[in-house]
Amino acid sequence: MAFQIPWDALLGGMxxxxxxxxxxxxxxxIAGISGIVGGLLRPKESDVSWRLLFIGGMVAAGILASISGISYPDFAAANADSSPFFIVAAGLLVGIGxxxxxxxxxxxxxxxxxxxSKRSMAATLTFMTAAFITVFIRLHL
Known part of the structure; x- marks a missing residue:
């Protein structure tokens, strides 16, 4: 099988x-989702509209993609056997991290x-390393 460039992922990343x-x-x-959502939990009057527009744009893009017939993997179905406790615990761990x-x-x-940013380089290296280890353990051990 020949390598094919994932054009949609490349365009999305760009x-x-x-x-x-x-x-x-x-x-x-900074376009960090946790900071944008966190700013809505403790809103400042002049800071709410752009945050709502940003999050609304993400939701609208997902809705438009789903109704346009664009076929993406169904990630929700991959975890259909997970218990609600496991899903909530995973979400809390992501929030803590x-x-x-x-x-x-x-x-x-x-x-x-x-x-x-040096702090961001360290954080990215840390979470990517954790992701690689998690995938290796999940798939190979």
Missing amino acids: LLGVSGLVLLALNGR TKLANGCTSGHGICGMGRL
Whole structure:
């Protein structure tokens, strides 16, 4: 089987990078999802509209992709046998990790790496290493 370039992933990654750059250049804000959502939990009056628009755009893009007939893997079906306790525990662990790392994968991995932030480089190296180890254990042990 010959290698094929995943054009949709390449385009999606480029759009993420451009959107992060535009948000930083025009608003001075980092496009980290945990920070954007966290800012809605403790809102400042002048800070709510752009956060709602950002999250609304993500939701709208997902809805548009699903109704346009674009076929993506059904990730929800892959975990259909997981218990609600396991799903809640996993979500809480992600939240704790995000809090400990002062940001999420989008904030550190996309925006922070692009700004050459040392803290983001360390965080990205840490979560990517953890992901590689987890996948190896899950698939090979």
